[in-house]
Amino acid sequence: MSSIGTGYDLSVSTYSPDGRLFQVEYAAKAAENAGLAIGLKCSDGIVLAVEKIVQSKLLVKGANRRIMSLDNHVGMVSSGLLADGRHLAKRGREEAQSYRDQYGAPMTLKVRPDKPASVVSSLMAKGWSSPCSQALIERVAMYEHAYTCYGSVRPFGISTIMAGVDKTGPQLYVVEPSGSYYGYRASAVGKGKQLAKTELEKLDLSNITVKQGVMEVARIAHLVHDDNKDGNFELEMTWIGPETKGFHEHVPSQLLQEAEEAAKRALEEAMEED
Amino acid sequence: MNHHPGAWGQTLTPHQRFDAYSSSAPSRYQPSTSGSGIVGNGNDHGFYDAPGGNEAVMAGGVVGHTQQPLVTGTSVLGLVFADGVMLAADNLASYGSLARFRDIQRLIPLESSKHSSSCLAVGGDMSDFQYLQKQLETMIINERTQALGDDHPSLGPVQIYEYLSNLMYARRSKMDPLWNAMLLGGVKDGESFLGYVDLLGTTYTSPTLASGFGSHMAQPLLREAYEKRQAQGKSGEREGELMSRDEAVAVLEDCMKVLYYRDARSMNKYQIATITAQGVDISASKSNETEWKFAEGLRGYGPQKQ
Numbered sequence: 171m172s173s174i175g176t177g178y179d180l181s182v183s184t185y186s187p188d189g190r191l192f193q194v195e196y197a198a199k200a201a202e203n204a205g206l207a208i209g210l211k212c213s214d215g216i217v218l219a220v221e222k223i224v225q226s227k228l229l230v231k232g233a234n235r236r237i238m239s240l241d242n243h244v245g246m247v248s249s250g251l252l253a254d255g256r257h258l259a260k261r262g263r264e265e266a267q268s269y270r271d272q273y274g275a276p277m278t279l280k281v282r283p284d285k286p287a288s289v290v291s292s293l294m295a296k297g298w299s300s301p302c303s304q305a306l307i308e309r310v311a312m313y314e315h316a317y318t319c320y321g322s323v324r325p326f327g328i329s330t331i332m333a334g335v336d337k338t339g340p341q342l343y344v345v346e347p348s349g350s351y352y353g354y355r356a357s358a359v360g361k362g363k364q365l366a367k368t369e370l371e372k373l374d375l376s377n378i379t380v381k382q383g384v385m386e387v388a389r390i391a392h393l394v395h396d397d398n399k400d401g402n403f404e405l406e407m408t409w410i411g412p413e414t415k416g417f418h419e420h421v422p423s424q425l426l427q428e429a430e431e432a433a434k435r436a437l438e439e440a441m442e443e444d
Numbered sequence: 445m446n447h448h449p450g451a452w453g454q455t456l457t458p459h460q461r462f463d464a465y466s467s468s469a470p471s472r473y474q475p476s477t478s479g480s481g482i483v484g485n486g487n488d489h490g491f492y493d494a495p496g497g498n499e500a501v502m503a504g505g506v507v508g509h510t511q512q513p514l515v516t517g518t519s520v521l522g523l524v525f526a527d528g529v530m531l532a533a534d535n536l537a538s539y540g541s542l543a544r545f546r547d548i549q550r551l552i553p554l555e556s557s558k559h560s561s562s563c564l565a566v567g568g569d570m571s572d573f574q575y576l577q578k579q580l581e582t583m584i585i586n587e588r589t590q591a592l593g594d595d596h597p598s599l600g601p602v603q604i605y606e607y608l609s610n611l612m613y614a615r616r617s618k619m620d621p622l623w624n625a626m627l628l629g630g631v632k633d634g635e636s637f638l639g640y641v642d643l644l645g646t647t648y649t650s651p652t653l654a655s656g657f658g659s660h661m662a663q664p665l666l667r668e669a670y671e672k673r674q675a676q677g678k679s680g681e682r683e684g685e686l687m688s689r690d691e692a693v694a695v696l697e698d699c700m701k702v703l704y705y706r707d708a709r710s711m712n713k714y715q716i717a718t719i720t721a722q723g724v725d726i727s728a729s730k731s732n733e734t735e736w737k738f739a740e741g742l743r744g745y746g747p748q749k750q
Binding site: 232233234235237238239240241242245263267270271274408417418419420 | 578581582585586588589590592593594
């Protein structure tokens with residue numbers, strides 16, 4: 171690592187001579203090495219999943235859930251430092267609630283301006299705030315970004331998938347420790363994200379339903395996981411779709427079990443073919 | 445403080461207006477006469493003692509709270525039946541004796557999940573009710589989001605009822621009550637719940653409940669029907685001790701009709717909420733057949749013949 175020993179990686183308020191913020195890059199490393207999380211945007215909703223490595227046989231099965239809700243219609247899962255994820259979720263909940271208090275409606279993840287861009291920019295020139303600044307994803311990302319601006323703080327060590335169904339339909343975003351965010355049809359963060367993303371690319375993402383999505387996500391999680399290297403894991407999965415009436419809920423245990431069994435069968439079949 | 449429904453929207457007589465315990469009595473919140481200006485006395489730097497610096501002074505030396513409701517809804521009814529709980533309320537919000545808003549839904553579904561569902565029926569001040577609805581929704585969303593983890597219990601009707609009664613009692617203790625009488629009905633894990641809360645923070649539960657005028661006129665009818673059905677079940681004449689869905693609807697419809705005949709703040713347009721393990725179902729507005737021929741003979745109603 172070229173950054174070590176140069177003195178430019180000690181503070182997030184100091185750039186390196188070639189314009190990088192090493193602390194932010196290290197934070198991204200913290201996120202990369204934790205268990206895999208997958209998010210999938212379907213035609214009728216969203217699916218979130220996380221691979222939880224079983225750290226100890228003494229842990230209760232199914233305990234220590236990792237996927238969180240920000241509002242009725244928004245879920246998030248992050249990979250990296252768990253406590254950072256919980257803190258971000260708390261902030262997200264506060265943002266979503268304060269929007270409800272002020273506007274009496276559920277918050278959108280990312281407002282799509284319903285006016286032409288020229289009108290929006292002329293309104294903004296008159297001092298109106300950007301339509302995006304009232305969107306959940308923007309508020310959360312700006313909060314993360316603030317932690318990359320001061321020497322006294324540490325950036326968030328998490329990559330976060332945030333997904334929900336609002337009035338504009340299903341939405342899925344990934345927020346990085348730097349505070350930048352991108353919208354995706356499907357994405358993965360954490361250990362093995364490259365392989366997971368390659369598999370996600372093979373899906374028919376514009377037509378897939380949440381029910382099919384659950385099966386596919388389970389299959390990909392089992393495919394990416396390496397039992398010999400990482401030990402056993404539990405799969406936790408939530409969704410928003412017609413089955414949940416727009417609420418963010420856990421996938422029913424029976425369906426999850428079916429999906430995992432199908433995933434294991436598919437893996438065994440693939441092995442036999444090789 | 446006369447909170448009987450008969451007094452809603454009525455002008456107060458001077459005698460009624462005098463209320464020694466009212467927060468608007470001049471003995472409370474006397475504007476401070478000492479320590480005015482930025483150079484205050486004592487430990488405080490005194491800035492907030494400046495004239496006009498506190499709410500009491502800004503309100504002219506007194507703090508006023510709601511002393512009577514303005515736009516009101518009348519009685520609500522509740523009844524436990526075989527599959528859960530039913531609630532009934534008409535669609536009227538009165539402005540005094542004027543039938544001002546005639547399409548108001550006073551039944552609000554609060555939450556419904558695999559395990560539990562609850563619904564609220566509200567009478568009394570409609571703006572207090574809207575405020576209350578917002579408070580409850582905030583609380584329920586907050587609890588629901590946290591309950592997705594495994595370290596937070598999920599809400600049921602009993603918990604919502606507890607929250608609601610604490611809120612009502614806290615407000616009445618601040619001498620600033622939310623002017624409502626409410627019934628909360630719900631089902632959790634097969635258990636039915638029906639409870640009453642009002643502006644004083646009074647709470648009670650019962651398999652049949654009614655608020656306001658309904659507690660005088662509908663409650664006896666509900667109780668009679670409930671106990672009759674219970675006795676039939678006990679004697680083996682009929683199966684089960686609770687009313688079926690159809691029986692419960694029939695009893696509630698009968699009660700709404702009696703209330704429409706007798707309660708001048710009611711309207712012949714009402715809804716019934718059915719809360720079961722399957723969720724909360726709120727019926728479309730409906731009305732009863734009524735007969736007013738008898739009224740022609742009454743003084744003050746039909747054409748008068750001295």
